[in-house]
Amino acid sequence: MxxxxxxxxxxxxxxxxxxxxxxxxxxxxxxxxxxxxxxxxxxxxxxxxxxxxxxxxxxxxxxxxxxxxxxxxxxxxxxxxxGFGEICKDTYLHLMKDERERELLIHELSDKYRNVFDSRPIVDVTIDQVKCTVETSFRRAMLCLCNGSLIGKKVLCVGDDDLVSIAMGLLLKHIFHENHKSKTEICIFEMDERYVKYIDELSDSFSLPVQCERVDLKDPLPLPFLNYFDSFFADPPYTVQGASLFLSRGISALKKEFGLNIFFSFANKPINETYALQKCFQLHGLVVKQIYHTFNEYEGASLLGNRGQMIILETTEQTRAVIPVDKNSNRSIYTRDNKPKNKKYSCKNCKKTFLMSGTEEFLTIEELKSNGCPFCGYNKFEQLNNHTKQEIHLLSKPLGRHILADFYSCQVKNLDDTDYIQNAMRNAAIKAKATIVQEDFHKFSPWGVSGVIVIQESHLTIHTWPEYSYASVDLFTCGEDVDAWTAFDYLKIMLKSDHVEFSDISRGHLSDIQYFDT
CATH class of the missing domain: 1.10.10.10 (Winged helix-like DNA-binding domain superfamily/Winged helix DNA-binding domain)
Structure with missing residues (x-):
């Protein structure tokens, strides 16, 4: 039991x-x-x-x-x-009580296995891979242990070029007796075949409870992994789009429970970008439990200051995957996709110009400065405006959001009351800050109500089955000012539903780029 x-x-x-x-x-x-x-x-x-x-x-x-x-x-x-059988009790309790003991073990394991981490495949900067230090990997594993999310748990790493999965497996080996058969399951979703192969080799070599799956997060998630895990780690590309994709895929793989931990690494950002990130957390129905601003250390990541934050998030009853599990994501998630292309620089001495496009002799301005101007040797340059048009990528935001919700175990008398249903739908639209255009509701015989609220930003519809204590609701909204999830949360309360299932669909992804003269 x-x-x-x-x-x-x-x-x-x-x-x-x-x-x-x-x-x-x-x-x-x-x-x-x-x-x-x-x-x-x-x-x-x-x-x-x-x-x-x-x-x-x-x-x-x-x-x-x-x-x-x-x-x-x-x-x-x-x-x-x-899963606590055969644990080295004294070792475990010292780690749980004493931060100094934890730091000593982190450095001991880091020194012992440094060569394993140093032998990782070379990072692929085109997909925002940056190696964290071996100490950071073990520090993340220790954080998972101390938050009760490791022993006997099913842990997911949403991408793992940092080998956190291996660090967790090696930490488990240290705190359990020899030949212990772990009940912990550690799984990795990784798209880079080099890392899949390397992690599999390490798992076999050290007999770790680690399984690596080749998964591209832009594709629909494999069905066997839905609602399976107790927690997950993510160190996504440092864009809000990347954060949303990694969170959505991880949430879809989590059990449908509140209070589950998400260990989320992200760069320290300016205040406006931090606000956008926190809005992303809110949209996914997550709460911030703890923030460690300088927790992560990275090798050669000078643009990040070699440091990044660890944010511990927790699931709530409102947690949801914004990007549906069965849908492809065609959004640009990498930092390079959000930077201007084909930058031009001019040598401040001889005025020769150079194009940084990724295909020319010099791939980055840092490389050009390091080598110096090939014509005069000077190493100071200024960026030029190389076009007079502003690019607006319409792909970044869909035209609308469509929530398809099934409300079960509702209060029966409310489902058959036309006035009650109409008022609930009207107030849901108002709370979502929608502009109501028209309302139409109909009572069926012997029971049931159907209705629609036409709003300037699209529509809200409902169909009720009082005999089954069930209501079907569609919330289709457009624009940035209308929040369909506010309407969803309000209707859940008004219908007194004990169980809700939903799909969240992005509508109207436009792939064209429009140009406007500046």
Whole structure:
């Protein structure tokens, strides 16, 4: 039996299954807890802890005697089902308690396996690969461990040119006894065949619980990996488009639970770009749990200041993949796609001009400065305006968003009340900041309501089946000022739905580039 799921079902814990697992963890490792002390450590009210304690005692996992203790049955569940059997207890507890111990082990493992990381394939800058240091890889693995997302868990790396998967596997080998068969599963989605091959070789060589899949994230996600993982790592191209794609694919692969961890690496950006990134998190229904601004160190990434931030995100009940799992993404996600093409530079001394297009003698201005002007040897240049037109890539934003929602277990009387449904739909449009043009609703015999709110930005429609406690809703909106998800969240409340399924479709992707004279 999955006791954590069973306890969560019985007490309907608002803090999610994570707090139940942490309670089992603390009582197993530290024992003899009073209810008040354990509630304080878990940051939950005493009545919630009392309900949790009573269910654990009913299921035979805990017993009372000088404080809460784990029974033999509870130990078996924790060790066999949750994956903590054969752990080196002292090593593990030192790591969980002492930051200094963690740093010492990070450097010890980094020195021991440095050659493994140094032998990685050369980075491909065209797809924004940048190597993080070996210490950063092990620091990410340690972060996963200390957040309860590694032991016995299914962990995904959405791209892994940093070999975080290998670092997690090697960390597990260190804290478990020899010949331990790990219950942890680590999977990588990687499009670079060189890294797929290298990770597979390392996994076999060190006998790690690591599996690498060749996946291009712009393609639909393979079905076997949907709603499977407990957490994921992502270090995407440092664009909002790249962040959105990596988050959407990772979210589609996560279990449909709130409170799951996402370990998200991103460059430190100016305030406006940081705001856009946080809006991206909000659109995906994620909350920011922690930000470490100088957590990641990179080799040779001078443009990033060789440092980047680690953001720990958590899923909520509103978490959603903005890019549908079954759809291709044709958006430009790499930093080079967002930079002007064919830059021209002029030597400040001899005035000779040079074109940086990726196909000429000099690929970058840095290379030209390093070599000096081939005509006079001078190494100072100025950028020239090489065209008089402004490019606007219409591909960057679709014309509209279309949410197809299925609301189940709704309150029956509301579904058959035309006035109630019409008011709910009208208010949903208003809250989404849509401009209402026309309304039309119809009551069917013996039951059911259909209706449409025509808005200036498209439409909102609904069809109800009171006999099945079900409603089908379409929310199609255009423009930047209308938020279809606000309407979605409002209708979920008004229909009193206990379970919702949805698809989020981008409509009207235009691939042409229009030019406007400047």
């Amino acid at each position: 999955n006791y954590i799921d069973e306890i969560n079902k019985r007490i309907a814990c608002k803090d999610g299954k994570k707090v139940i697992e942490k309670a089992l963890h603390n009582v197993y490792f530290y024992g003899s807890y009073s209810s008040k002390t354990l509630a304080r450590e878990l940051l939950i009210p005493v009545p919630v802890l009392t309900a949790l304690k009573n269910e654990c005692k009913k299921l035979g996992l805990w017993e009372q005697g000088g404080g809460l203790k784990t029974t033999g049955k509870g130990k078996q569940y924790f060790e066999e089902d949750l």
